Amino acid sequence: AQSVTQLGSHVSVSEGALVLLRCNYSSSVPPYLFWYVQYPNQGLQLLLKYTTGATLVKGINGFEAEFKKSETSFHLTKPSAHMSDAAEYFCAVSVSNAGNMLTFGGGTRLMVKP
Amino acid sequence: ETGVTQSPTHLIKTRGQQVTLRCSSQSGHNTVSWYQQALGQGPQFIFQYYREEENGRGNFPPRFSGLQFPNYSSELNVNALELDDSALYLCASSLARNTEAFFGQGTRLTVV
Numbered sequence: 001a002q003s004v005t006q007l008g009s010h011v012s013v014s015e016g017a018l019v020l021l022r023c024n025y026s027s028s029v030p031p032y033l034f035w036y037v038q039y040p041n042q043g044l045q046l047l048l049k050y051t052t053g054a055t056l057v058k059g060i061n062g063f064e065a066e067f068k069k070s071e072t073s074f075h076l077t078k079p080s081a082h083m084s085d086a087a088e089y090f091c092a093v094s095v096s097n098a099g100n101m102l103t104f105g106g107g108t109r110l111m112v113k114p
Numbered sequence: 115e116t117g118v119t120q121s122p123t124h125l126i127k128t129r130g131q132q133v134t135l136r137c138s139s140q141s142g143h144n145t146v147s148w149y150q151q152a153l154g155q156g157p158q159f160i161f162q163y164y165r166e167e168e169n170g171r172g173n174f175p176p177r178f179s180g181l182q183f184p185n186y187s188s189e190l191n192v193n194a195l196e197l198d199d200s201a202l203y204l205c206a207s208s209l210a211r212n213t214e215a216f217f218g219q220g221t222r223l224t225v226v
Contacts, residue, residue: 004156036217043118043204043217044157090156100147100208100215101170104156 002027002093004105012111019063019078021108023091026072031093033074034102035065038088047089050074061085086112118207118218126224127195135190135221139207145169146188147215148180149204157204163188164211192223200225 007022025031032051036044048059055067065076074091088109092102119138127133139146145164149157159172163182177193186207192199202222206215 006156041219043219044206045217046214049214092156100145100206100211100213101159101162101172102149102157102215103159104149106156107154 002031002095002103004091004093004103006089006091006105006108008108009106010109010111012113013081014113015083016080019076019081019085019110021076021089021091021110023065023074023076023105024072025074025091025093027093027095029095032095033065033067034092034094035059035063035074035076036090036092036104038090038107040087044090047076081110081112083112083114086110118205118216120203120205120218120221122221123219124222124224126226129195129197129225131195132191132193133195133223135192135203135205135223137188137190137205137207137218139186139188139205140216143207143209143216144186145208145211145213145215146182146186147206147208148188148190149206150174150199151202151204151220152198153201160190162211169211195225197225199223 003026034049035047050067091105147162148160151157161171162169166182181189202220205218208215
C-alpha cells in the first residue's frame with residue numbers, strides 16, 4: 001500500500017519568491033511520483049513525474065522536483081513565483097509508471113502575494 | 115483532438131436517490147479511471163475500466179459502480195446517495211492502462 005503526506009495545506013509566497021511545496025510518500029515498492037496542479041473549477045493537470053532515472057525532474061511552467069529515496073520525499077520547487085501559479089497542488093504516488101491508479105495527498109493551496 | 119469531457123458539470127440530488135455521471139474519453143483512449151474529490155481533500159481512486167472491464171478498484175462500497183462502452187466512454191453510477199457522496203467526481207482517460215492519464219473538469223455532485 002502507498003500513501004502521500006503533503007506538509008502545509010496552505011503556503012503563501014510573494015511574487016518572485018521561491019516556491020517550495022513539500023511531499024513525503026510511503027510505498028512498499030519502488031514508487032512512481034507525480035505533481036498535479038488544479039485551478040479553480042477545473043480538473044487536474046500534470047506538472048511533472050518521476051518514474052526512473054534522473055532524480056531531478058523538470059516539468060512545465062518552470063517547476064521541478066527532486067526524488068530523494070533516503071528521505072522518502074518529492075518536494076516541488078520553482079525559483080520565482082508568478083501570480084498565475086496560485087492554485088491547488090497535489091502530490092501523488094502510483095505503482096504504475098504512468099499513474100493510472102493514483103494515491104493523492106491532501107493538497108497544498110499556493111497563494112501568491114503581489 | 116478533443117479532451118476528456120464530463121457531463122453534467124453540476125447536479126443536485128436528494129439523499130437516497132441514484133445518479134449517473136458520464137465521461138467521454140479523449141480520442142483513442144481505451145482506459146478510464148474515476149476519482150472522488152471531497153471538498154478540501156485530494157482525489158480518491160474509485161475504479162478503472164480497460165476495454166469495458168473493471169481493471170482495479172479503490173476502497174468504495176458496491177453502490178459505486180461503473181460501465182465502459184465499446185466507444186470507451188464511461189459512466190459512474192452511485193446508488194442510495196448519502197450526504198457524504200457530495201464531491202467533485204473526476205474522470206481521467208489514458209491511451210492504455212500504463213500511460214499518462216488526462217483529467218476532465220469534473221462533475222460537482224451535491225446531495226441534500
